[in-house]
Amino acid sequence: MEAVVSVKNLSIVYKNGLRALEDVSLELPRGKITGFIGPSGAGKTTLIRVLVGRQRIADGSATVLGEPVGSARLRGQFSYMTQNLSVYPDLTVTENLSYFAHMLELYGSASTSAVHEAIQTVDLTPQALQVVSSLSGGQKQRVSLAVALLGDPPLLFLDEPTVGLDPVLREQLWKLFRELARSGKTVIVTSHVMDEADRCDDLVLIRSGKVLAHASPHELCTHTHSKTVEEGFIKLVEQAA
């Protein structure tokens, strides 16, 4: 299958000397949900930031949709939901989405329908005219996700999109990710919650800047003779130690 993301021998060292990623090589499939799974500080966000072009590369290379990361041609070809809410709390839901739609070069009726569709998809129509700061935590998270859905991008990078959400809302969001993947989009999600790994088609287990394994949940469990991904992850960590 054609790779939508390709990473070769990638290493990232921060100015303070911290090695955030070490010799990472990956090929991620198109039209699947890929999960970057690992504990906090493992390097998941750094890897996402590399792929969206925000993190300068020290060693190695990475391409997204066939273009080198950071290329101007990639801007607007994918969406990025950061760990922070990255929306304006003092604007309404609609005002937020309209602004980001304009930044994606959607104007007039194209902007209106894209905004309307995104709000509907995340089930925030009753809150559309509410100021974001007045919404609950889960609703704010969905506003941020709605921004990532604008313009119908073929590739979505979602950094910890379900963190802090109640189980019902988490379930709803995972259903949405599944629908997006079914429609041919590639969804790349980070999570430090191991039970979310089972919901992914493709897993990249990361710890201390290194990729411990890259496989489907089933392959991982078979390979490590484990019943759950969490158990498999622990065995891999013990093997690596």
Add this chain to the structure above:
Amino acid sequence: MSPRKTLATSHRVLAQLRHDPRTLALLFVVPPVLITILKYIFQNSRMFDSLAPMLLGIFPMVMMFLITSIATLRERTNGTLERLMTMPIGKVDFILGYAVAFSAVALLQASVAAGVMLGLLHVSVLGGTVPTLVGAVLSAFLGTSLGLFVSAFAATEFQAVQFMPAFIFPQLLTCGLFVPRGQMARFLQWLADIFPLTYSVDVMKQVTVHATWTGAATRDVLVVVGYAVAALLLGSLTIHRQE
């Protein structure tokens, strides 16, 4: 660069202000109130007549500096700038969007303050209302540009506020508001010659005492615009696509 994205950014910044009535009230009420207080501090009306227009060249800069530095710092810390930098928006669109929005606010702010100063407090400005407003908007543009630039060096809103005494107060003390610049120590005169606020205040002085637009006022305007544009360009250099 895209004018549509610049204007969309300005529109968004103004919408944020619209949702914050307390800030709006402070922006439009504080300058006329302070000018009115000054009127009753200086019973001598000649002194007040010379100081009030100068304040109109200072308030917009100080207030826009504060608002812009905090607003852009928030963009950096809450993740919106992170998200925007992965989108097809130019850094110049982003920065100019702020400059246009806050210059528009400054025009309104200056109109209110000038209305009170000229209409209610009967301050005599020989140059007339329009040049007075031009001077005030110019001052706001300078404040916005400097605020955008300085915000890059603050990690928290607390630090951003501290930049005001560090960055603005020396300019305020040496701009000729308290003592004519010629009476200050020589090294302070040199400093005043470097500081942009000096020229912003000088525009107002020119407008106050000359019925027609002067060559000196043109020179002052060009210097202020030069500083503002340089600060905008430097500000755009502090926004990085890649870190």
